[in-house]
Amino acid sequence: MVFKKKVIIDIIASFILVIRNFFFLIVFPYKRMRKISLEKDYWQVFFIFLLVFIYFKLAYSLRHVTYPAFFTFFVFLVNFFLMIGFFYGVGKFFNRKIKKTSLVFTFSYSLLPTLIWFFMTLFFYFILPPPRTFSLMGRMFSIFFITFSLTVLFWKLILFYLALRFSTGLSFFKIFYLISLFLLWYAPYSILLYYFKIFRVPFI
Amino acid sequence: MKSYSLKLKKQISEVFIIKPNDLGSQFLTYWFKKSTLFLKQFPFLYLIPLATLIAFLVYLFLGKKIVFITTFLQYGF
Numbered sequence: 001m002v003f004k005k006k007v008i009i010d011i012i013a014s015f016i017l018v019i020r021n022f023f024f025l026i027v028f029p030y031k032r033m034r035k036i037s038l039e040k041d042y043w044q045v046f047f048i049f050l051l052v053f054i055y056f057k058l059a060y061s062l063r064h065v066t067y068p069a070f071f072t073f074f075v076f077l078v079n080f081f082l083m084i085g086f087f088y089g090v091g092k093f094f095n096r097k098i099k100k101t102s103l104v105f106t107f108s109y110s111l112l113p114t115l116i117w118f119f120m121t122l123f124f125y126f127i128l129p130p131p132r133t134f135s136l137m138g139r140m141f142s143i144f145f146i147t148f149s150l151t152v153l154f155w156k157l158i159l160f161y162l163a164l165r166f167s168t169g170l171s172f173f174k175i176f177y178l179i180s181l182f183l184l185w186y187a188p189y190s191i192l193l194y195y196f197k198i199f200r201v202p203f204i
Numbered sequence: 205m206k207s208y209s210l211k212l213k214k215q216i217s218e219v220f221i222i223k224p225n226d227l228g229s230q231f232l233t234y235w236f237k238k239s240t241l242f243l244k245q246f247p248f249l250y251l252i253p254l255a256t257l258i259a260f261l262v263y264l265f266l267g268k269k270i271v272f273i274t275t276f277l278q279y280g281f
Contacts, residue, residue: 030244034218059281121281130278132271142274143259149277150255151248158243169222172236201280 014043022112029158037166039105048108052076052203055118062122066197075198083107083204086182091168094178098168106163113156114203117149 021044024032056069056076065072084103091098124145132138164175190202227233242250263270 026248027246028244029247034221038218038221063281118281121278125278125281131275132278134268134271138271139263139268142270143263145274145277146262146270147252147255147259150258151251154251154255155247158247165225166222171223172225172227201277 010041011043014041015047017041018044018047021109025109025112025159029155029162033106033109033159033162034166036109037102037106037163040101045104045108048111049077051115052111055115055122059118059122063125072198075193076203079204080107083182083186086185087164087168087178090178090181091164091170094170094174095168102167103163106167110156110159110163113152113159117152117156118201118203120148 021032021036053069053073056072059065060067060069060072067075084100084107088098088100088103128141132142160179161175164170164178168175168178170178186202186204190199193199193202225233225236227236262273266273
């Protein structure tokens with residue numbers, strides 16, 4: 001009984017930590033990502049993945065996309081661990097001390113901008129369904145939506161860079177090479193996913 | 205007192221988990237550190253104006269085609 005209570009308290013604490021970390025990634029991305037790279041509590045990763053699954057489930061039930069949520073979530077997991085495997089494997093050439101756990105935690109938290117963008121796009125899809133028109137309001141919304149998308153994209157790039165910086169310990173140029181190598185296979189792979197209508201915009 | 209010193213010790217060891225960034229030349233490293241300093245705390249203060257500027261420039265260059273980009277992105281989920 002005491003053991004069960006402890007587990008439940010741990011789970012609640014992890015959930016609160018996820019919310020706290022989300023907030024701090026907005027305000028202090030550098031400091032927070034450094035702290036996240038030292039995390040060992042896998043319940044936090046579970047909650048982030050749960051959010052991803054909730055998004056897929058929502059998208060499937062509201063928009064009736066081609067594939068069921070379980071399948072899309074499975075593809076997401078394959079993508080995620082392929083990406084981590086790539087950075088771990090290639091990063092080992094530059095630095096032998098890379099930790100897998102650190103990569104898992106930092107990349108899980110770098111999903112926050114992705115989640116915000118996809119949830120907001122889902123929301124806008126129902127508030128102002130596409131296609132957009134050439135009217136003044138249509139153009140104004142377009143500028144707003146592109147501003148929002150770019151802001152989230154820049155934030156994502158910062159978190160992605162910090163995730164690599166703190167989990168691999170490499171310098172700026174080496175991280176730049178790593179990302180370039182990653183894009184060499186990930187870009188065609190994303191086109192393939194687009195072709196099969198699994199992800200139109202890469203869920204990374 | 206002991207807990208404060210432990211906390212400080214933990215924070216210091218956290219700061220030094222990675223080596224400082226070195227871009228090969230002093231000039232580059234200096235400017236890299238200067239320019240990224242703003243992104244370490246509440247980056248949105250700079251990201252939102254930058255994104256707004258880019259969105260306006262895209263609108264100026266592409267005109268009405270911006271609507272197509274938005275439509276494509278809105279179908280993106």
